[in-house]
Amino acid sequence: MTFSAKPKRKKLPLRRLRNSRGQNLVEALAGFVILIPIGLAAVDVVAFVSAVDSNEHLAEAAARGAAKAADQQGAQTIAEDAVKHCTPVWMVQAVMVDDVNYDPGKGVVSVAVLMQLKLPIPLPGYSEVSCRASSIEPIVFTPAPN
Numbered sequence: 001m002t003f004s005a006k007p008k009r010k011k012l013p014l015r016r017l018r019n020s021r022g023q024n025l026v027e028a029l030a031g032f033v034i035l036i037p038i039g040l041a042a043v044d045v046v047a048f049v050s051a052v053d054s055n056e057h058l059a060e061a062a063a064r065g066a067a068k069a070a071d072q073q074g075a076q077t078i079a080e081d082a083v084k085h086c087t088p089v090w091m092v093q094a095v096m097v098d099d100v101n102y103d104p105g106k107g108v109v110s111v112a113v114l115m116q117l118k119l120p121i122p123l124p125g126y127s128e129v130s131c132r133a134s135s136i137e138p139i140v141f142t143p144a145p146n
Contacts, residue, residue: 040121047120048129051089055115055133058086062097063111063135070141072102079111093118098132102139110136 062082066075079097088095092115099112112134119127 041123044119044121044123044126047091048117048131051091051115051117052131052133054089054092055095055113055131056135058083058095058115059111059113059133059135060137061086062113063109063137066100066102066109066111067137067140069102069109072100075102075109075111076100083113088115089117091118091120092116093128099134104139107139108136109139110134 062079065078065082069075069078076097079100083095083097086095094116096114097111098114099110101110103109112132114130114132117129117131119129
């Protein structure tokens, strides 16, 4: 009995082996052309969702602060201070108070915050995006009766 270290393989003709390798290369390149943009878009979507969540929390904090004010001007000032002292996500270009509505008749204050973002991987037409979040809180400041 003779034992061989290498199992015997069928030898493919050189021409068929060459075609098979070329086909694999073409399939791999086509796969990368499709998968890489999908992966890059996924990075943008994750970053955008993170920034939108941060914007919503900021709008809630600004509305909670504005709810402690006595009037429209005080609510505007407190909301702007809350936005000014926030620590934004790394891709935020600008954050500003878009609208403050202090309504003592309904007993609520609403604050809208506008955030401009620069996406980490700019896709055509979407290098900068704006998102707006608003929050409504009950007014907690009540003046003492005379």
